[in-house]
Amino acid sequence: MFEKPAAQLTPNTYEFETTPLVKPTGFREYDARWLFEKEINLMGIQALGMGLGTLVHELGVRPEIVTGHDFRGYSASIKMALINGLLAAGMKVHDIGLAMSPMAYFAQFDLDVPCVAMVTASHNDNGWTGVKMGANRPLTFGPDEMGRLRDIVLAGDFKTPGGGAYQFHTGFAERYIADLTDRPKMKRPIKAVVACGNGTAGAFAPKILEALGVDVIPLDCDLDHTFPNYNPNPEDMKMLHAIRDKVLETGAEVGLGFDGDGDRCGIVDNEGEEIFADKVGVMLARDLSALHDNAQFVVDVKSTGLFNTDPVLQANGAKTDYFKTGHSYIKRRVTDLNALAGFEKSGHYFFNAPIGRGYDDGLVSAIAVLDMMDRNPEKTVADLRRALPKTWGSPTMAPKCSDEEKYAVVDKVVERFTRMKEAGEQVAGQAIAELITVNGVRVVAEDGTWGLVRASSNKPELVVVVESPVSEQRLRDMFKAIDTVLRENPEVGEYNQTL
Template sequence: MFPVPKPVLTPNTYAYESEPMVKPTGFREYDARWLFQKEINLMGVQALGLGLGTLMHEMGVRPEIATGHDFRGYSSSIKYALVSGLMAAGIKVHDIGLALSPMAYFAQFALDVPAVAMVTASHNDNGWTGVKMGVNRPLTFGPDEMTRLKDIVLGAKFDMRGGGAYHFVENFPEVYIKDLTDRPKLSRKLKVVVACGNGTAGAFAPRVIAALGAEVIPLDCELDHSFPKYNPNPEDMAMLHAMRDAVLEHKADLALGFDGDGDRCGVVDNTGEEIFADKMGVLLARDLAKLHPGATFVVDVKSTGLFATDPELIKLGVKADYWKTGHSYMKRRVNETGALVGFEKSGHYFFNTPIGRGYDDGLVSAIAVLDMLDRNPAKSLAELREGLPKTWSSPTMSPHCADEAKYGIVDAVVKHYQDLAAKGAPVTGQKIRDLVTVNGVRVTCEDGSWGLVRASSNKPELVVVVESPVSEARMREMFAEVDGVLRTHPEVGEYNQKI
């Protein structure tokens, strides 16, 4: 028998070293995230491996899994604790070593393995750990699987059949890099800043971009798990500003920035302008729709309204399908609808066949951006951006809110705007044109200005985004509106960044 995990244990005690600790809130909507040593210990990770192996048997999945870990000082030890639990549950583990999350997803295809468990905290600050999991490639777990996994782990309902095995896959990164680069080189000469924030992508991204024929200017590509300059997150303005400065210094054509586990890509153009990932998605949709007229694009609710209103996309007959934020939700929607691409404001892009395999890979996204420039040799990235209808958009802004409180607060905000809409009451002096409540609430006014409030799926935070096609002042009005509603809830704390 394996002990029932405890929600809290005191570090540096006998109990901490002899019992599993797993805080229940670490089981998120579509992956798992904990503060290592404060919310989960190594025995707790072992329990997670046992639970995942048990769930695989329960679901009738062939008992083999691919695993890897990101570049944090503790990720390797966490992975081996996970592996020990998986093996105790009778699972054969294929370990690809230090890896990007999309490299682990690719391993499911390259090694013909049904399941994946990637140890990563993605873009979360140091101290966090987590696991991205799936048993049906290219999909990852959603709420149903995560709820069942939580029930198994916290109740210690383990199938400890033994008989597992371990296989280390040598030189797997070379297989992944060959898959990305075994193609014609770019015909256009491009100078590219490749920014990795000292995260895992630094070991791979510069090589891939250079192999395509671009001149690479590396920026913070040395692996350093202390993240000495900024967190590797291409949604954070600190990283985007570093990319901007490097573009201007080196007179580069663009900068490509990758998050901590390499499944997202951020872009800065040749003038140093940060192109938020949803606007970059509109540019890619314009380019790809010429090759695939009438295509469907899945778009998360944080993203710009241009996917539905851009005259070029309308002319090309594309369909915009606004859906829930979150890599698992988006991946599943792209797979179910047969959409060409799914675009998420965070920078997760999901390219379906014939471009990709349906999972999010920052390097596949980067290659799509370079191919777009290759197909438009007479225009700089800034000129392509300037061809979009003007909107004023905020970055993703996240006020702190405890995991135990955030969903209840979002429910209250949703009800607030539903009540206003039912009464015909104005928001910022205008009628409500549309309410989207598939993921939190996105309230759109008559002039197309909108604001979104939702719960973060992987951190103790809320998420706020605002946009206006009218003016910066209207964008700020929308922010003041939704922030005013949030300030009626004292549990909502300070923002990580604000307009």
């Protein structure tokens, strides 16, 4: 019988090599993330596979699953340990090898397989590993499934009937590439910087875009799992600045930046301006709502208020639903509402038919941006950006806060702002007009300036975003007010980036 996992072990000991290690906090709201060897070992990954297989049987889903792995130096080993556990739990495993996350999601449709387990830590720093899982395409697990999986694994409550099977699908990348490129080419060779941060997308993105007639200028597309230049994260200003510099150097029309597992895409315009993903979402929503009557969109609570106030979207009859941050949440909401598209400020975009299949794919997002440019040849990306009502927004800022403490801190922050509103206190010099608490707290002042605090779902940190439709000073005022409340909690550490 497989041993019950331990919550803590010292690496390089006999116990570490013979006992499964699984830190409970690695089970996040909609995927799993651990520091490899410090918080999970290979036997712990095997236990995760056994738990996932047990859960699939419990859910009554056909026991077949797609697996793939990103380019981190240890990801292939982790995937094989996961596969061992899945096989023991009686799963038929379809291994597509080195892949981006959207390739695994595509494989669920292409191979007619209901479940997925993609080994990736996405944009997390080296040392992290994780698994994105689902058992109902195109959806991935949410809190209910992740909670049940955690309980099965930590209790060692595995069902191991055996009878599993393994199949490796040679050359699967070519099937994915063919799916994205079996369409008309761009009407003109749009000149684009394609940046991959030395992550997995570098093996696929330039090839796909070139096949569509894009004039690709590659930037950090050579695979290197040490990430020597910057983490492949299109929310990280270091990556965006590198793209900006390359765009200005080469005279490119757009910069496209892909994250570590290829499910997100960041945009820099032809003037070198980094356009935050929620603003790109507004640009795309404008473009798509002109083509599709009464278009329904879904966005996360970190996103700009323009989705509700933009006059073009209003004139086009578009409707927008604000929902919880997280790829699993937005993906599920897009499916439930049969929305045309969903946009997250992090850069996860979800397109339903006729554009996509409902899952997040950075290449599909990039192609949507290029199609928008193709449909508006008289306008640059900067022109499209300037056509939006002016707002001042922050990048996503992340102060450190441990996994064990972050949710309690957010609860205290929500309670603090709730008391302030009830008492008629001001925030950033104005009355609180609205509190949105669907996911952390979004504090909205009378002039529309707002600030958000929530717990990160995949790292030991909080998330802070601020925006003002009035001025940069109001943006800074709101950030100061939000940060002042945060600093009442000594558990909150330094930011990864700030204004």
